[in-house]
Structures are given as C-alpha cells and as structure tokens.
Amino acid sequence: MAVARDRSATNASDEDGASEGKSPRTARGRKTLRAILDAAAVEFGEKGFHESSISGITTRAGVALGSFYTYFDSKDAVFRALVRDMSTQLRDHVTPLVQAAPDGIAAERIGLESFLEFVREHKEIYRIIDESEFVDYESYRHHYTTTVERIHQRLKAGAARGEIRADVGEIHAWAIGGMNVFLGLRFGLWDRESNPREVAAIANDLLARGLRP
Amino acid sequence: MAVARDRSATNASDEDGASEGKSPRTARGRKTLRAILDAAAVEFGEKGFHESSISGITTRAGVALGSFYTYFDSKDAVFRALVRDMSTQLRDHVTPLVQAAPDGIAAERIGLESFLEFVREHKEIYRIIDESEFVDYESYRHHYTTTVERIHQRLKAGAARGEIRADVGEIHAWAIGGMNVFLGLRFGLWDRESNPREVAAIANDLLARGLRP
DNA sequence: TCCCAAGTTGAATCCTGGTTCAACTTTCAG
DNA sequence: CTGAAAGTTGAACCAGGATTCAACTTGGGA
Numbered sequence: 411m412a413v414a415r416d417r418s419a420t421n422a423s424d425e426d427g428a429s430e431g432k433s434p435r436t437a438r439g440r441k442t443l444r445a446i447l448d449a450a451a452v453e454f455g456e457k458g459f460h461e462s463s464i465s466g467i468t469t470r471a472g473v474a475l476g477s478f479y480t481y482f483d484s485k486d487a488v489f490r491a492l493v494r495d496m497s498t499q500l501r502d503h504v505t506p507l508v509q510a511a512p513d514g515i516a517a518e519r520i521g522l523e524s525f526l527e528f529v530r531e532h533k534e535i536y537r538i539i540d541e542s543e544f545v546d547y548e549s550y551r552h553h554y555t556t557t558v559e560r561i562h563q564r565l566k567a568g569a570a571r572g573e574i575r576a577d578v579g580e581i582h583a584w585a586i587g588g589m590n591v592f593l594g595l596r597f598g599l600w601d602r603e604s605n606p607r608e609v610a611a612i613a614n615d616l617l618a619r620g621l622r623p
Numbered sequence: 624m625a626v627a628r629d630r631s632a633t634n635a636s637d638e639d640g641a642s643e644g645k646s647p648r649t650a651r652g653r654k655t656l657r658a659i660l661d662a663a664a665v666e667f668g669e670k671g672f673h674e675s676s677i678s679g680i681t682t683r684a685g686v687a688l689g690s691f692y693t694y695f696d697s698k699d700a701v702f703r704a705l706v707r708d709m710s711t712q713l714r715d716h717v718t719p720l721v722q723a724a725p726d727g728i729a730a731e732r733i734g735l736e737s738f739l740e741f742v743r744e745h746k747e748i749y750r751i752i753d754e755s756e757f758v759d760y761e762s763y764r765h766h767y768t769t770t771v772e773r774i775h776q777r778l779k780a781g782a783a784r785g786e787i788r789a790d791v792g793e794i795h796a797w798a799i800g801g802m803n804v805f806l807g808l809r810f811g812l813w814d815r816e817s818n819p820r821e822v823a824a825i826a827n828d829l830l831a832r833g834l835r836p
Numbered sequence: 837t838c839c840c841a842a843g844t845t846g847a848a849t850c851c852t853g854g855t856t857c858a859a860c861t862t863t864c865a866g
Numbered sequence: 867c868t869g870a871a872a873g874t875t876g877a878a879c880c881a882g883g884a885t886t887c888a889a890c891t892t893g894g895g896a
Contacts (some may be wrong), residue, residue, distance in 0.1 A: 418793045435842060436893080437808045442843080460673050463883060474845040476887085485884070540756055543749075554808075581806065581825045584834045588805025589798040595767075613795045615831035648872060649863065655873075676853060687875040689857085698854070 427491035429483040441479045445471040447495070450488045455534025459489055486545060493542045493549040494571050496535050501560070503528045514568020515621055519614035521561070522590050526606035529598030536599055558587040565621075575623045582621070589613060638774060640704035642696040656694045658684040660708070663701045668747025671754020672702055672754050699758060706755045706762040709748050714773070716741045729832055732827035734774070735803050739819035742811030749812055771800040778834075788836045795834070 411508060426433055427447050434440045449471035453462045464485055466598075468475050482488045507524045511517035542550040562583035568574035597609045625798045640660050641647055647653045662684035666675045677698055679689050695701045724730035739774075742748060755763040775796035781787035810822045 429763075438892080439843065452888085460757070465883075474847055475847095476885095477843075479885070491795035499857065532750055537756070540753065542675070543753055544757075551813075554805075558805075558809075579825070581810075581822055582829055584809045585802040585803045585829060587827050588803070590801070591805065592767075592771075592797045592801025593794065595801075596771075600764075611799050612792070616795055616798060616830075619832040620829035652873065653862070677855085678853075688877095689855095689875055690873075692855070693873065 417418055427495060428481045429487045431481070432481050435482065442477060444475055445473060446478060446481060447488070447491065450492055452535055454489065454492060457538050458537055459545050476550050488512035490546050492538055493546065493553065496538050497553045500528055500535065508564065513572065514564065514573040515614065515618050517564050517568065518586060518617060519610050522593065522613060523596055525590050526598040526609060529594045531600060533599060536595065554587065558583045561586050572623065575619050578621065585616065640708060641694045645694050645696070647694065655686055658686060659672050659691060659694060660704065663705055664747055667702065667705060668750050671750055672758050698768060698795065700702055703762055705751055706759065706766065709751050710766045710770045713741055713748065716734060721777065727786040728827065728831050729778065730777050730781065731799060732823050735806065736819050736823035736827060738803050739811045739822060742747060742807045742812050743815060746812060749808060767800070771796045787834050792836065799830065
C-alpha cells in the first residue's frame, strides 16, 4: 500500500514519483504527493486505468482536484510513476531473499515463493503492470525485460558455479518468468488459499531436473 | 484475419458474433456483420480497446456508423465477441497439430511451436486477450482457465500412457501455460526473426526431464 | 512580524466519442 | 409484382471526465 516510500531523495530531479520538474519543495508538498500516489494505486488497482478518474484519486487522497496537477502532468503520468514504483517494490522484495539462497536452483524456488507472497500482499500489481501494456507500452516492456534479465543473470551465475547446466540462456529465463507470472495469477491472486511454499516447491521440482548440468 | 468464419449457424440464438437477438437474417446482413467483426479485430489489435472507436471500426468496414448497432449492443459487446473468437481460432489451430504428436512430451513441444506460429500470424491476439482483463474479466479468466485445462488434460493422458510422471497436476499445467505465453510474447511477437521450432525445442528440452516419469 | 514562494482549491471549459433515431433503401416471401 | 421486414445511413444528442486557471491559504526564512 505504501507507494512512495522513504528514499534518500537525491535532488529535485524526479526519483520521487512526480512528473518532470514538479517535485515538491516542502514537507507539506511531499505529504500531498504521497497521498496522491497511494490513492492512485488503490484507484487504479480497483477500477483499472480507464474507469479511474483523477477526481476519484484526489477524493481518496483527500485533496482538491487541482492539486493533482501540481505534481503530475496528466493521468498517464501518475500511471507511469506507479508502474515504475510497483516494479521497484517487487524487485526490492524478491532480490534480497533470492540472494540468500544456497544455490542456483533454490534461488528460483525462492524467487517464485517470494513473488507469490508479494502478490498476496499487493493484489493491485497485476492490474497495474498488465494495464501498462495499453497505457504505456515502454514501461510494460521494460518491466518484463528487466525482470527476465534478472532471472537470466541468476541462471548464468549458477552455471558459472556449476550448479546449473552451462548452456542456459534467454529462452530458459523467459520460460521461468512466464511460469512465475502464471502461477502468481492462479495461486497468488485467484486462489488465496494454497500454500506458496508448496506451489513453489512443486514448480521448482519440475524445473530442477531440467536445469541441472 | 478472417474472424467470422463459416459456421453451421444453427439458429437465431447467437453462435455468430452478434449480440443477443441481433443475428443477421439475410445474406446481406451476414456480410455486413462479418465486415464489422474483421474491422474490429484490426482496430482493436492496432489501437487497443479504449483508443479504438466505433466510427473507426465502421469506417474500416466500409459501413455507416449506425449499422454497428444493428449487430451489437455496445462497444463492449463486439469486444467480447472478438475475445471468444480469437480464443476459438487459437484452439482450432493448435489442437489438431497437438493431437498428431507421437507422445505426451512431444505434444507440449508442438503445442508451443504451433502457438508461436499462430502469434506470428495474428499479432492482435496479445492485445485482445490481454485487454479482456480490463474490458471483460470473465472472458479473460475463461480463456486462460480453459487453455490451461487443455494442457492439464494432455498431461494426464500422457501420464496414463506412462510417458509422463504420474503425479502431474494443475501446477505443472499452469507453469507450462505461462511459459508458452511468455515465449510467445518474446519470440513470437517482439522478435519475429527467431525460429519457432528451435525455441520450442529448447524450452521442451527443459520441460522433458522434469516431466518424465 | 512580514512576505513571498509553494501549495491548495474547485468551478468552468472543452472535447471526445458512444449511443440514438427517424428517414431512406434493399430484399424476398407470397 | 408488391409490401412488410430487414438493413442502412449519418447527423445530432449527451455524458463523463481530463485539464485549466485565477483567487485564496500556508508556512518558514529574513
């Protein structure tokens, strides 16, 4: 839910979610921006981009309609900010857990398991990321490209350590990425009962034999 | 491209793509309906649901704006018809090829390969199916549920024949489904150079060891 | 304390595009 | 051949909602 988290906000560039050259200058402004971003996450997650309205966002945020335009240039702009933000939050949740994995194969199991957990906590993620395909294709492409690239790097690292077959490549990485997204949809979003650990274990078992050297 | 294909149009229910109780009664009407559906596939595929307009569709179809409402109740209604149609076309392309596979593992290879081919021929499919998540969630859920269910059935059949591990289940099916969708996005839609056969072979090799008894 | 930049406000503007409808044309059953 | 049903037409209507803007408020530095 907390969308604009504390960051060591470098300077007045962007880095916070605001549009180019619209960063808040005071504490009051930062508070308002955060309220708008959080409200937008809820509004977009609930209704989707097109059904959402700026006034819906500002009402939720408890600020006036016009204040929105103090921080964002357009409806598209908040959405873009949100996609970047969700993408970052997800990465920040998964990365440290994965890095603590004992080996390359387990890393993928933990990656999936922590992804499932994340989805349970943030049901908005699918609607927001998926809808970026239509609102801002660049963000969409960027999200999946970097996500899969991270998987690919992990696989190569595992291969270097001799834990994974030497010929792993991009195709394997995309296959794993897709597997994760679908399992997240089915067992993270739709079925909130199943146990993420079990799901991840079963999927990982499938993968393990295929990935071993 | 051909969206409303010949069907042994049973009666005046729906079965063709038109809205409830709006089926054409004459040859002229059927021709117009087909033109509208084909145009809608192109328009939606190109611009997405919200950027598309009814007038854009009717212009492409070469008919007047009002004629649209002779066959569909609303913009949503054509979209729904289109999702059902793409979903059916895809199934009809893949199923016979898969059924001719020598064994359960090869079936999945051929399933992926033929899916990649289909995507190359129908770039609209991703935009249309994906956007149904926002326009008509039921259709969206239905599409993926039935698609994965088909994979699941194949796996179980393979298991019964002893070609696939006996404990295959829904999780494996969703994993494969996700893998296919992502590989389709990356190597069917984005990169139109790569060879579907090779991609499918590599992905299937990953799977094979995990699926064998 | 005073002042100005930063921030807030919400009514008014503007525009897009879905949907309606009444007049007109074509088809085809009897 | 003929009339009613089916189909066609596109101008006009209308709602929703993004964006603008000029007046107003706040807060912190000098």
